[in-house]
Amino acid sequence: MSGTELVRVAVDAERCIGGGQCEMLEPEVFLVDDDEAISSVVGSGALPRPRADVVVHRCPGAAVSIVEPQRPSE
């Protein structure tokens, strides 16, 4: 089922403008720091593809991307 395919997301800190949408959508995966409001990925950054797509599209700074399909764990 393609709906459950896991992908890995990444944040380009240079492009991040602190819009904070990623953290609102996926608080387990993104953390926007309290100082300069730069987002980063916490943990493995794995998300089901449809949810990752929503974050990618909603990022106003176009700073979130899908880097690779997540390998199924051994």
Place this chain on the structure above:
Amino acid sequence: MATTRAERLLAPADLQDPATFSQGIPQEAFAEMRARPTLSWTPPSGGDRTGFWSVTRHAPVSEVSRDADLYSSAVGHIQIYDIDEDALSARASMIDLDPPVHTRLRRLVSSAFTPRHVQSYETAVRARIAERLDALMQAGGGNWVEAVAAPIPIGVICDIMGVPESDHDYMIELTDHLVAGTSSKPLEAGAYGNTTDLRLLPFNSPAAHGINEYARALGERRRAEPADDLITKLIEAEVDGERLTDAEFTNFFRLMVFAGNETTRASMAHLALHLVEFADQFERLRSDPSLLDQAVEEVIRYSSPILYFRRTLTRDTVLQDTPLRAGDKVVMWYAAANFDEEVFDEPLRFDVTRPLRPPNVAFGGGGAHFCLGAPLARLELAILIEAILSRGIDLRLAGDPVHVDSNFVNGIEHLEVEVR
């Protein structure tokens, strides 16, 4: 194949004349421009040496917004008319700078405006809104702009900046005059004790001098006695180990009070018109409160408070089948892209059930300059709509809206209402 000047499609309306916007967004002219295969051209006029290209579709607005390298905010002005180099640098704030300088400045304040952080302003915003609505209800009506739309956003942004309540009215007055600088009304050069050459001041307005002076004085007070506010943060901030210069500081303050104020005010003013004209849509919302976010977005799309921002090409390129040259001016008409029939089904219909995706571009098409205050503006509008519905306010228009005389802000100056 490059288009020759003769082949260029000319914009069907005078987009530099505030009169073109005196009844709001020129929907017919924009629809005609969107339907064209290429961008539309306006030849130079007034003192300008070059004309400009108009972008009216949704997709190219996003494309331009997201490529700050190619479409610069720092080269040339972000308004249509040209200004001199010295004037550009004298007024520069993050909005007319490019990354990486832009981004270093933005990060000084961005943490105060994330969706998570703005939730902490909710109680204060709710209290401000309640006070204004209750006063209007008691009076049985009045000028909606003066009573509700103007004081709420300025109060909220002034609180965040650290401007004391007693100075809020003065800030409204100064920012009103700032927008008057984009209109055809003549300005008194010496107003607010101004001695600076007007062409050096933002919007060529002496009120900008007044705001700078105010910021300086407040900054001095906070330097002596720091507080938990953004003025203190800016006074103490360091970028690459250096404090902000006097001009960087005053320009920053002016951008914040202007951007946080005029825009949200415009959408709150339009909201009153929407409540009357599209009452069925608000009934729908009343019966299904889960539509609140969509309703907020629809008010923002439909009001498109900022009509346009301009960028300047740093290299030759092609946009929407139109060859462009380095130095060309590209004007993104957000107010046109927000009614792009390719993206918004029956765009002239006000519809609180419209999907949130794809987003409207009232806050910009994404990229480095995407509106810093978007989460705050959405919060303010959501609370205002909720408060109006929960009070059962029945609004009637008691006069025609008077539009702000500007080709840049889709504002309403005066709107007489009755409340029941």
